[in-house]
Amino acid sequence: MKRVMTGALIAGFVGIAGVGSATAAQPSHEQNTRRDCRTYSSATECGQPQLNEKQRACVTSSVQQGMTERRAVVECKAFA
Structure with missing residues (x-):
């Protein structure tokens, strides 16, 4: 049971970190698109x-x- 909970916590953390990284990268891409660089x-x-x-x-x-x-x-x- 302990291993399952630890795995779930790690998977949840990785998922949150991945979403945060993608969100942080998105605004700069949108800014460049608007400026037509x-x-x-x-x-x-x-x-x-x-x-x-x-x-x-x-x-x-x-x-x-x-x-x-x-x-x-x-x-x-x-x-x-």
Whole structure:
């Protein structure tokens, strides 16, 4: 009987700890989703970045060469 109770307590504790961890991780994921963040080539941009003329030309050229627009915006903002 003692072993059954101990096992139930351990299982309950593990279950509670697991739920707490998942709940703690969830808000940061929701925050990033709302901000529309993306990372390419170690550069992160959130939302719709404002690009100068040179960066817009870089995006256009990169998209014509087959890169996705989202990736081109991040990379051109960071490196052009």
